[in-house]
Amino acid sequence: MNKPFAITLDVGSSLANHTGSWRTLRPLYVDRLPPCNNACPSGENIQGWLFHAEAGDYESAWRVLVQDNPLPAVMGRVCYHPCENSCNRGQLDSAVGINSVERFLGDEAIRRGWRFDLPAQRSGKHVLIVGAGPSGLSAAYHLARFGHQVTICDAAPQAGGMMRFGIPKYRLPRDVLDAEVRRILDLGVTLKLNTRVDNVLDAMQGGGFDAVFLAVGAHIGKRAYIPAGSAARIIDAVSVLRSMEGEEKPMLGRRVVVYGGGNTAIDVARTARRLGADEAVIVYRRTREKMPAHEFEVEEALQEGVLIKWLSTIKQVSDEGALTIEKMRLDEQGFPQPTGEFEALSSDTLVLALGQDVDLSLLDGVPGLEINNGTVQVSPNLMTGYPGIFAGGDMVPSERTVTVGIGHGKKAARNIDAWLRGETYAAAPKHELANYEKLNPWYYDDAPKTLRPTLDILRRLSTFEEVQGGLDESNALFEARRCLSCGNCFECDNCYGVCPDNAVIKLGPGKRFEFNYDYCKGCGICVSECPCGAIKMVPEEI
């Protein structure tokens, strides 16, 4: 034995001592479902694309975004962003401006000419899509990326559906819409315009299609029975907005009255103002709180001088356009009840914005279909009662928004793809929700006071679309970095640092972390100190 003075044993490392055997609970890295993702009707991986945007890698961000939604520049303008209402940051200070970053990415993609990846293989299957609105375009995009051949038929002279023939230009510039539609067509999708499908079975069989996706929207303006003189000028809102796209702008006159309380009523009234009407009055039977139109749109309309008569119905219209209005009051249940008090209102045009019905004539004679309340019933996989015919968007029972339509398009594409292979599509089970209680908000810095006012101004600009404000690079980056990355590791290194036993292995940039269960004693500090709730403790199996 050749050892220094007073030394009798070889020095050993404590690595021989596997303290992992003390553990009763085991930490696990998880990916939880961020509330924004959960709320997005198009199923966008918002946290996932913000992760890249935070790092200034906008192209990767855009590519993750378009895995779910091919129309980010459109969405960044017209989506009502339910994601922001559920954003966890809202409980800390205010929600992340998801929609404004989305618009920035969409615009950036157009500016830089980013294209979609072409499918690796062709399936040899051919799918017919009826309707080139958001739902049809979304389905076309996803089906094309799966490798299927896609033909879209649309009765209109241009693609876009209600995005073009409904939503006014001041909210959605047409060059933006055109650019995003063109990029979808560049995937090899065939678009046949001015091609109305009158009978879907004929079209399917005649064209040799393997499956059909119907997305014809809801275009027939609802009428209300109002006794009216024969010379009274009464038109419906959708026709007004549609004719805005044509050569001849609609003649509405100096005094325009709009009947209804939805977003369409607001759009028509604001359009009327832009066409030169001195007076645009919305008549709505309930109160402002009960109005289905979104608050910010009402506000913008009021700022533009649109007048709104709450608690009012139109009883009668004379030849000269004199309206008889009856005042209403809300009963205990919140329903409007007539009061018997009347007043007069004069108008050159009365525009009805009372909602739209679906034109289902192309489905005449299709066996097995179920029609309910004017909409086509579909199974959870969006297939109608006729095998191989799927449907989505405004024509099926659901909320009627562009985002929902795009979500339906994606879902239908996945189901059609499976169906064409003789399979059934099963969505991966949803991860557990990363609600606010799962976070450790201590770590998220307060937004610095110097930058806040700038941001607030930008936020205002980005909602008042006529100011045409979007975020610029630095503000988009700032806004993206406000994301808390709920439920998904963003490589903050906390777990790697806070473990008293060095039992967390750092795998390197982009590769996340791993536990070394030989030494993890199961104290749970990493779980408590992970800012975003990406680690959980589970009982050790003995």
Add this chain to the structure above:
Amino acid sequence: MPFQPVKFYQTGTFTVGNRLLEPEVRSVQANMQRTNSLNSGHRACQGCGEALGARYAIDAAMNASNRQLIAANATGCLEVFSTPYPETSWQIPWLHSLFGNTAAVATGIAAAMRAKGRRDVRVIAQGGDGGTTDIGFGCLSGMFERNDDVLYICYDNEAYMNTGVQRSSATPPAARTATTMPVGPEPGNVFGQGKNLPQIAMAHNIPYVATATVADLHDLEYKVKKAIGIRGAKYIHIYVPCPLGWGAASHDTIKLARLVKESGLFPVYEAEHGVVTSVSRIRKRVPVEDYLRLQRRFAHLFGKVPAVATIARIQAMADQNIRKFGLLEEGTHS
């Protein structure tokens, strides 16, 4: 100039690393090549704040000294759990001293290094609060008075943990320990005169004194690095929660360290030559109750009849610190 946090890179510099920060502003702990001076396999309890604080501090010192470091270690948990002969967790030259003489042993190492002309080697003495504020106090004061070129680090877990949680002069008022049981008219430890070692160290006018907690890694590393760069006597007092001795959940170690600072009970500051030069201000003030309630050593304060007067006295101590060190105001020191 205190440590300057980077603002608003999703988490600023509050987290250990942050992929969006420049590597040089990330902590030593974020580095894949960190020393892990105190290696895995040590026998500290689950969630031990002392084991964590020691790795934070010594890794930072290794980084700052170009890995030219020797440490002397007083008897206590840190020594016992790391080095049951012949096995050790230390990956640095490390000596076990007696319980009470670690400052003197380090002085000797520093003298030897000077004699050998090794100015590059930096020397650390480290121990628990018992080894520092009680039995090692004389040696430590001598090291300060001679201004020996040693960084002394005290890991304060507020009692003699290694021998079974006996009271030390760093044990806070009202706390239950094995020797201050919650019985009688004033249950738990007495409200004594206190023995504030950072302040005593400052009274020696040594070049550098600082306090830190395991909840603010960037601040802790900044202070260790700064101390390593200074010739002469340095003292850093690190607050390290002890789940076992305090009756706290093992996952609350960092939370407790955060709360003790945010309540004002443990002021985090640095001082040069006896003058406070910067304080870490409170970010989100909390009542001391939030801190006390998580620990069974204070459970007797929250019985059927809460000890309102005692809690108020502890709150008054926190308030006193807040006033004295200017823990709330912008840009003020005492």
